[in-house]
Structure formats: C-alpha cells, structure tokens
Amino acid sequence: MSDVFANEPMLEMYIVEMNQMINRLEQLVMNSENENTLDEDIDEIFRHMHTIKGNSMMMMFEAISNLAHAVEDLYDYLRKEKPKEVNYSKVTDLVLEAIDFFKAEVESIESGDGSNGDSDELKKEIRDYLESIKFMNDGGAVAPQNSKEEASKASTENQKYYIAPQKEANSSNKPKTTDDHHYYHIKILFEEDCQMESVRAFSVVHKLKDVCDDIFHFPKNIVEENHDEEIRNEGFQAYLCSEYAMDSMNQFFESVSSMRSVDIEEIEMSVFYEYKDLFDGVIKEVSLPEPEEKKEVSGETVSDDGKKSKEKSKKTSNEKYINVGISRIDQLLDLVGELVVSESMVTRNTDLQGLKLESFEKSVRQHRFIINELQDVVMSIRMVPLSLTFQKMNRIVRDMKKKIGKNVELTIIGEHTEVDKNVIEHIGDPLMHIIRNSIDHGIESPAERIDSGKPEKGTVTLEAKHAGGDVWIIVKDDGKGLNRERILEKALSRDLLRKEPHEYTDQEVYGMIFKPGFSTKEQVTEFSGRGVGLDVVQKNIQKLGGNVVVNSTEGIGTEFAIRIPLTLAIIDGMLLRVGHSSFTVPIISIKESFKAEKNNIVTDPDGHMMVMVRGQCYPIIKLYDRYNIASKYQSVNDGIIIMLESDGKEFCIFADEIIGEQQVVVKSLSKFLTKVNGISGCTLLGDGRISLILDPSEMIHEI
Amino acid sequence: MNEEKAVKSNKYLTFSVDKEVFGLDIKHVDDIIGIQDITLVPEQPDYIKGVINLRGKIIPTMDVRARFKKESREYDDRTCIVVLNMQNTSVGVIVDRVVEVLDIDEDQIAEPPRFSGEYQSHYISGIGKINNEIAMLLDCNKLLNYEQIEALSHLSEEVEEA
Structure with missing residues (x-):
C-alpha cells in the first residue's frame, strides 16, 4: 500500500472523485426509493458504482472495490432482468449501508490511515440478497444470471461462481425485447x-x-x-x-x-x-x-455524454470545473482585502488633503468600482449552493422514518441558495439536529395526527433564502409545536428561571430549549432526547456569526429560523474612538446612538450604570472602563452612547465619539495573544492603524 | 533532534537591554523595524504591548524589558522591534537597540548554569563568548511561550480588577 501513498496527487483526485460520486449516489439511490422504481437512475447508479470499483481497484483499496462490485452485481441484475418482486426499500438499505462504508473508508484514507475497513460481511449480505431476489423472481428455477460483464472479468472465485449459471441463462432466456x-x-x-x-x-x-x-x-x-x-x-x-x-x-x-x-x-x-x-x-x-x-x-x-436523453439527472451542466485548494482562495481573498485597505490609504492620503484633483477623483472612482467588482467575484468563488447539504438531510429523514415509524416528508425549498464555504461546513450539524428534533419531538405519530385532523403524513420544510446581507435557513414542521408550560416547568426544575414564569416572552421561553441538557422529552431515543443536539445548534450558528429564532404555535407546528451573515470576512462597521484606541462595531447590531441626559442615567449600588430610554432601562458598558483605556471622556455627558442588539437583547456601550462608517476586512488576532472577551478580531483602517472589532454577542454575556 | 543540530545556524542577532547583550538565533528573525504605533489590546499580560501593522499583517508585540521584569524606559529612535517567527506565528519583540549579527561557533557557547531554585534561568539556551564580551543566547521558544500559565494568571488578575 505504501506505493499508493507515494502517489499523492492521484490519491487526492481519487478522494475528490469518490466524495462527489458518493454524494451523487446517495441522492440517486434515495430518489429511486421514493419513486419505487429504478428506471430513471439505474444507469447512472450503475455507472458510478462501476467507476468507484475501477478507481478503487486502481488505488488498491480492495475492500471498497469488492463491495462496489457486489453492489454493481445487484444493480446489474435489477437493470437487466427488471424483476417485478423487488423490495426497493431493502435494496436502498443495503446500498446506503455500502455507501456509508465507502464514506467511512474515504474519510479514513483522507486522514492518512488508508483503507482498513472490512466489507466482507456487507458484501455477503448483498450477494445473499441478490440470490434471494433471483430466487423469488424465478420461482425457484435455476437463477438466470445475466451479468455478462462478469465473464470478461472473471478472475476471482466469487465471480466464477456467478458465471456458472449464466450459460443456462442464455438458453432459457428468450431474447425477444x-x-x-x-x-x-x-x-x-x-x-x-x-x-x-x-x-x-x-x-x-x-x-x-x-x-x-x-x-x-x-x-x-x-x-x-x-x-x-x-x-x-x-x-x-x-x-x-x-x-x-x-x-x-x-x-x-x-x-x-x-x-x-x-x-x-x-x-x-x-x-x-x-x-x-x-x-x-x-x-x-x-x-x-x-x-x-x-x-x-x-x-x-x-x-455524461451518453445520457443526454435523461433530462432529469442531467443537471450536471457542461460547465468546466477545476479544483482549487481552499487555502489559495483564502489567500486571494486576503489580498483583495488588503487591496481594499490600501486603496483607501492611497486615495485618502493625507498628502492629498486640500488639493483640487478632478481627474484624479475620476480615476479613483473607476478604481474603486473595479475593486468592488473584484471583491464580489472573489467572494462568489467561495460561495457554494446549499443543495448538497440539504440533500444530505433527505438521508436523515429517511433513516429516522424507518426507525421510529413516523410518516414524514421533507420538502426542500431554495436549495440553490449560495452561502460561504465556511457556512456550509458548519451548518450541516445544526440542521441535522434541528430536523431530527422536529421529526422526533415535533411530528406526531400517524394516529395522533389523524385524531387532530391533520394529514397523516407530516411535513418538514427546509427552506433557504437571501434577505439583505443575510441568509435565512428555515426549518418548519407541522407537528404539535412547543409546549410553553412544559418548557417552563423543566426550566424551573433545572433552576434556569431568573424571573417569574409569566414574565417571559414566548421567544425567551422557546430560546431555553437551546440550553445544554435541556429536553422535555421523557424518553431518550437513538436520535434525540438527551438535550445535547440543540445546544450544539446554537453554538455552531453563533460561531458563524448568526443566530436562531424559534417560533411555535401549539398544535400547528414549530419554526426554527437561522440567520447567518452572507460573508464573514468583510463587514460594515461603525468606527468608535475611546482615548487613543479605536473600536469597530458591526453596523448590523447597532440600534441607535444618542447623547444621554444626566437625569436619565442611574447607577445602582454595585456601580453598574444604566440608562432610561423611552421608559426602558438598559445597562451601559463603559468601554474605557471595561478595557482599561485612558480617556478624558469619563462622564456620560461627554461621550456618546450606542445601543446594541444581540440575540434579541439590548444594551448600551459608552464611547468617546463616533468616527464614521467603514467597510472593514476582519482579521483574527494572533493566537499568541490572550483571548479578550468581547473582541472578536481586528481590522486595518485606511490610515494603517488597527481597530479592534467588538462582538456584541460576546459582550452581552458580561451583563 | 540530531538533524536539528546539524542544521543549527550559528549566526546570532545581538541586541542590548540596559548593559546586557542578548543573542537571538537568526533563523527565527524575520524582520527588524523601528518602533512604530502600537495599538493597545486590553487584558494582556503586561509585557504584551499590543499589536502593530506590519505591511498588512497584524502582529502582537512584546516588550523584552517588561518580559525580563526590568524597569520600563521611554522608546526612542534606537528602539527596535525584532519580528520573530516561531511555528508560523509572528511576534514582535521590542528591544532597546539592535547591535549586530554575529557568528558564534558552537564551541564558544557555554551551557547555562542549571539551577532549580531562584537562579533558574528561564529564557537562556546558552552563553556565547564573543571576543571579550559575552552574550546571553535566548531560547526563542521559551521567550515567546514560556509560562503560559503565568500569562493566564496575569489575565485573571486583570479580569478581577476590571
């Protein structure tokens, strides 16, 4: 096997191709199960299996190629004989199992461990099943074998076993159609x-x-x-x-x-x-x-040439692709970021101040236009449609349906919505947890559904759409909805309530289900009930700079709305000055800014300052105090108060002054530095200075 | 380990803090720049002065004086930032002044005394003899990373103060 690894680029290609094929296969196989027929996709499935077999053989991953071979046999039979008595669900089960095996193997190969799984058992299962359908469809006669391809490749005993009955098959088979x-x-x-x-x-x-x-x-x-x-x-x-x-x-x-x-x-x-x-x-x-x-x-x-007639599976367009390492794209993105900064360094250079430069200004505008365009293009390179991630959910729904006996259908809307590659990597898990949650907790059993006058089949809708600078991903089910009382009860028993139960808004109550270890389900199942899943959801989504909002109506259903910013690398920021330091706050989280009147400010005995705005009281974080910065603006009357909003909560920060709005490229702070709560990164300003980026969602935890 | 010895360069960049001369293995030195605007980053150990913008890269900087618990001194036009690169992390080190780049043969380098008590030297990897002078050769790794715990304890103190 060592010589395989000497061939790194080939291995890389192999892995990339395998991943693509495995994903496609999974989709196709499940599609065929839904329609309970294989006519549409069998050729493509067969072809992919064949390629997997060939590639794996070439790379000497025998476990994979042998298993692919077995699956290929199965499909070969189905394709050629078109047997009537086939339990496609069983076929799908087997094939999905095989696909899972491929996945695990590819992962292991990718991590450098090589292919070390053992597919024999699964292979045997598939062969046995093939035998059994042959038996069933031929009423006990000697199973006609029709896998012609075997003959030419016959090399192992296994295969020979299949050739033997084949000759009889030719005589017994009336070659008519x-x-x-x-x-x-x-x-x-x-x-x-x-x-x-x-x-x-x-x-x-x-x-x-x-x-x-x-x-x-x-x-x-x-x-x-x-x-x-x-x-x-x-x-x-x-x-x-x-x-x-x-x-x-x-x-x-x-x-x-x-x-x-x-x-x-x-x-x-x-x-x-x-x-x-x-x-x-x-x-x-x-x-x-x-x-x-x-x-x-x-x-x-x-x-795909050979299949032009098959419109449906032909979405793989003729566009040409090259595979580029993500690090190179990131590098490009970084450079464009630098360019944005250096552009403003040049055009707003202090040497130019006060000069009348008409033609220069004109060139600058043109220049800026091109840079913006360039920025958009580079960003779009990183954009990937959500379809693959969404398709994977089909699989989860299918598996759960089988295991827990609920009749659920997954409807996917807007799967072509594009998001940053980074988002794709982190959104899979949260979505999976939410969907599992919806099916396991939300959707009722068929009997219950009929009793409450709903269609027997539950629906989970997975929707993605763009809105402004954000992507919304919405998971909606038509199940029984969240039970406010139950959640509150549970919260009470876990001592999570900070105020009287009736004072909580619905939103706040529903938000509690994201707390670690929180589950109102009495029974822990394989899929959910441990209270781990939704906790992960919120963490992952916060990592992406987004948030989740839950809406629910009892008896009608629940909706999880995930909001994620389109891009993480460039944000619209508001520049604040505190002493000699400057801070950048994402504009998206700013509600308003104002000068406070002295009589609206209250300080509690612990020294916490609060401000009254329109009858509401908000806490104030004084930046100079919080981050220990020398500033002349100590009194709230001197500086300015900015109200921020994060996770549906509002609070204020106090700064010396607002400098202005600017698009900034987010850079992370060196790992060498100690992580500062409330500061998520930094950015370069037009004049080359550095501004720290405040993260309201972190700051809110200090209040 | 052996391999590392074989390629170990014996060129050192020497700098001075007060009267003492220190040496840094040149293979870790990326750049030497004059002192420039340092942006303060809150809640860091006292020897971390903040971050600087080096041609678009944002690099944390540490003051060697503070690191060695010496009295601080105003930066002047001889003050330099030596940019070190360890395991792909760049860190700027503020020194009083850079002296020169020297060849020091390995046989001219003495082991630092090994004490376990108060005399334990945290940052010194060896003592180099140059003509009549000596330079303390710094272990870059330890200079940058030694006692993360110390840094953490500093942090928690500061948090408590704040």
Whole structure:
C-alpha cells in the first residue's frame, strides 16, 4: 500500500472523485426509493458504482472495490432482468449501508490511515440478497444470471461462481425485447504481417452480421477504399448490437483467423447509438474517436455524454470545473482585502488633503468600482449552493422514518441558495439536529395526527433564502409545536428561571430549549432526547456569526429560523474612538446612538450604570472602563452612547465619539495573544492603524 | 533532534537591554523595524504591548524589558522591534537597540548554569563568548511561550480588577 501513498496527487483526485460520486449516489439511490422504481437512475447508479470499483481497484483499496462490485452485481441484475418482486426499500438499505462504508473508508484514507475497513460481511449480505431476489423472481428455477460483464472479468472465485449459471441463462432466456440486446464495442488488431487488413476486417463484419442485429465500424468504407495501413496501426473497431452474451462473443472471435488480439467491452445502449449517429452522420473522414471511447469503455471517467436523453439527472451542466485548494482562495481573498485597505490609504492620503484633483477623483472612482467588482467575484468563488447539504438531510429523514415509524416528508425549498464555504461546513450539524428534533419531538405519530385532523403524513420544510446581507435557513414542521408550560416547568426544575414564569416572552421561553441538557422529552431515543443536539445548534450558528429564532404555535407546528451573515470576512462597521484606541462595531447590531441626559442615567449600588430610554432601562458598558483605556471622556455627558442588539437583547456601550462608517476586512488576532472577551478580531483602517472589532454577542454575556 | 543540530545556524542577532547583550538565533528573525504605533489590546499580560501593522499583517508585540521584569524606559529612535517567527506565528519583540549579527561557533557557547531554585534561568539556551564580551543566547521558544500559565494568571488578575 505504501506505493499508493507515494502517489499523492492521484490519491487526492481519487478522494475528490469518490466524495462527489458518493454524494451523487446517495441522492440517486434515495430518489429511486421514493419513486419505487429504478428506471430513471439505474444507469447512472450503475455507472458510478462501476467507476468507484475501477478507481478503487486502481488505488488498491480492495475492500471498497469488492463491495462496489457486489453492489454493481445487484444493480446489474435489477437493470437487466427488471424483476417485478423487488423490495426497493431493502435494496436502498443495503446500498446506503455500502455507501456509508465507502464514506467511512474515504474519510479514513483522507486522514492518512488508508483503507482498513472490512466489507466482507456487507458484501455477503448483498450477494445473499441478490440470490434471494433471483430466487423469488424465478420461482425457484435455476437463477438466470445475466451479468455478462462478469465473464470478461472473471478472475476471482466469487465471480466464477456467478458465471456458472449464466450459460443456462442464455438458453432459457428468450431474447425477444430490445432489453435483451447487448451492446459491444470491439477492437481488433490483426497479426503484424497478415496483409489485406481491409478485406479481413470486411470478412469479420460479414460473419458478425449473422449474429448481430446492428453493426457499424471504423474505418467506415473498408470495401471501397483501402484502409490497410490504418487498421494495421490503429486496429479495427466495431460497434455491435447483439442478442448474444459476452461469452458467445468471445467464442465467435476465437474463430477469426490471423487475429493478434481482440478487446470486447460491453457498452451502454446510449453509447452505442451515439457512435452510430457519428457513423451515419457527417463524419466521413475516418477520425477514430479513440480517446473519448477509452473513457467510456473503461469507465475511468464518468462523462455524461451518453445520457443526454435523461433530462432529469442531467443537471450536471457542461460547465468546466477545476479544483482549487481552499487555502489559495483564502489567500486571494486576503489580498483583495488588503487591496481594499490600501486603496483607501492611497486615495485618502493625507498628502492629498486640500488639493483640487478632478481627474484624479475620476480615476479613483473607476478604481474603486473595479475593486468592488473584484471583491464580489472573489467572494462568489467561495460561495457554494446549499443543495448538497440539504440533500444530505433527505438521508436523515429517511433513516429516522424507518426507525421510529413516523410518516414524514421533507420538502426542500431554495436549495440553490449560495452561502460561504465556511457556512456550509458548519451548518450541516445544526440542521441535522434541528430536523431530527422536529421529526422526533415535533411530528406526531400517524394516529395522533389523524385524531387532530391533520394529514397523516407530516411535513418538514427546509427552506433557504437571501434577505439583505443575510441568509435565512428555515426549518418548519407541522407537528404539535412547543409546549410553553412544559418548557417552563423543566426550566424551573433545572433552576434556569431568573424571573417569574409569566414574565417571559414566548421567544425567551422557546430560546431555553437551546440550553445544554435541556429536553422535555421523557424518553431518550437513538436520535434525540438527551438535550445535547440543540445546544450544539446554537453554538455552531453563533460561531458563524448568526443566530436562531424559534417560533411555535401549539398544535400547528414549530419554526426554527437561522440567520447567518452572507460573508464573514468583510463587514460594515461603525468606527468608535475611546482615548487613543479605536473600536469597530458591526453596523448590523447597532440600534441607535444618542447623547444621554444626566437625569436619565442611574447607577445602582454595585456601580453598574444604566440608562432610561423611552421608559426602558438598559445597562451601559463603559468601554474605557471595561478595557482599561485612558480617556478624558469619563462622564456620560461627554461621550456618546450606542445601543446594541444581540440575540434579541439590548444594551448600551459608552464611547468617546463616533468616527464614521467603514467597510472593514476582519482579521483574527494572533493566537499568541490572550483571548479578550468581547473582541472578536481586528481590522486595518485606511490610515494603517488597527481597530479592534467588538462582538456584541460576546459582550452581552458580561451583563 | 540530531538533524536539528546539524542544521543549527550559528549566526546570532545581538541586541542590548540596559548593559546586557542578548543573542537571538537568526533563523527565527524575520524582520527588524523601528518602533512604530502600537495599538493597545486590553487584558494582556503586561509585557504584551499590543499589536502593530506590519505591511498588512497584524502582529502582537512584546516588550523584552517588561518580559525580563526590568524597569520600563521611554522608546526612542534606537528602539527596535525584532519580528520573530516561531511555528508560523509572528511576534514582535521590542528591544532597546539592535547591535549586530554575529557568528558564534558552537564551541564558544557555554551551557547555562542549571539551577532549580531562584537562579533558574528561564529564557537562556546558552552563553556565547564573543571576543571579550559575552552574550546571553535566548531560547526563542521559551521567550515567546514560556509560562503560559503565568500569562493566564496575569489575565485573571486583570479580569478581577476590571
């Protein structure tokens, strides 16, 4: 295995491809379960499995390739035989299990541990199941085996086992419908000095016509024109459509004389017709579509060409992609950030003050415009649609549905909403917890639902949308809603209440469910009830600079609304001065700013200052005091009070003065420094000075 | 370990604080800049003076005088910030003045005395002899990271005061 790791770039490619395919497969498989049919997607599933098998074999991850092989067999059977009695849910279970195995393996490979899982058991399970459906669909007769591909690849005992019944299958199978046709691509190389290649090729074609329903070949006009040279060098290629299976084909070619080698590959019907079009069409010159073929036939690369007819699965557009390391994009983002700062350093340079520079100003505007554009483009590179994350939720819903016996449907809206890559990485877990929570706690059992006059099937809606500078992700269920009384009871028993229960607003009460260890569910299940999940939700979302709001109506349902800022790297900030220091507050959290009247200020016996605004009392944090900064503005009358809002709570800070609004690039403070509560980072100002960024959501915990 | 010895450079940047001369292994020195505006960061140990903007990078700075618990002194035009880089973390070190870059052969470096009590030297990795003078060679790692606990205790004191 060591030589595998010597090949880092290949391994990297492998992992990237595997991840893509695994995700796609998961989607497809679940799709097929929902529709209880495989017609639509089976080819694609099969193809992905085949690629996984091939790639893994190449990388010598045998556990993966063997398992993929087993799954491939299963689908091969389903595809070719179209058995009627198939429990697709069981198939999906098995395949998902296999996909989970792939996932775990890829993860382990990624972390450098190599592939060390053991797939034998699962493989056996899949094979057994395949046997059982064969048995069921053939009423106990010798199971017709139809996996032609096996024949050519037969190398292990396992596979041989499957070839044995196959020959019988050919005799018992009445090759009637087009479904029983096999499509092949053959490539013949004649012996070095046999001469008259064209003629030999023609005779092969002639003989083939007896066993094939359709045939065409490259080079094309072997009768009229002389292609000896070409066939000698490049080989003679033909595409066949035949009722005969692979091994019969092999037999047939054994009888051809003067042949050096023949490659026979079974291909997809669509591939066959694609080349047929090519053959029939304009392509008169005999350019062999060699490189492309190679791809198709060997299954190395999944090109979607062959499937244009399948509109639905064809969303994978023809856009070209390259994989770029995220660190390089971050670097680019950093540089653009620097550029924004240095631009204002230049254009607001003190040397220019007081000068009348008309044409300069004009250039500056143009310059700024381009920089803004550049900034937008760079940001958009990091933007990724939420669809993949949302699709993964399908899987969770499915698994839960099976385990806890509730009938739930997941509706996804706005999955193409794009968010920062960083958000994608952190949003998966919270969403999973919320959805689990909704299904386990929110949605009632079918009986209960019918009793309360709701449709039997519960609905969980997962929605994403843009609003202003934020992304909203909303999870809504039509379950029984949150029970205010129960939550309060629980809060009381855990001693979480700070004021009289009836004084709490609904929002505040619902917010309590995010407290660690808080669960009103009597029974702990596999999925929820331990009170861990929602605690994680809030933490993760706060990490992203967002927040969660819960709305609920008893009997109607619950809604979790997650708000996340679109980007974390650049914020609109308000610049404040305190002594010689400057602070930046995110504008989004500023409610208002005002000069306080002395008689509106109260100081409690502990020395905490508060201000009355419109009959409400808000605490004040004096920045000079809190952060120990020498400032002349000690009295509240001198400076200015800024009211901030975070997590639905309001408080005030006191600063010397407001300097102005500015877009700032957020930089983190060196790890070398001790973390300061209330300060989330820093930023460079236009004049090169550094301003600390205040984080209201941290400050609020000090009050 | 052996490998590290083999590549160990014997060039040192020497600087002075009061009368003493200290040496820093040059491989950790990224840059030497004059004193500049330092932005105060609250709630740091007293030897952390704040952060500076070095060509767009924001770098914390520490005052060696405060680090060695010497009396502080006004910064002047000889005051320098030596930017050290340890494990991809840049830290500026404020010194009275930078003297020179010297070659010190390894056999000219004496082990510091090993005491466990009050005499224990926290930051010194060796004592180098240069002609008639001696320079205390600083262990950059310890200079920057030694006694995180100390830093933490400072912090908690400050928090309590605040």
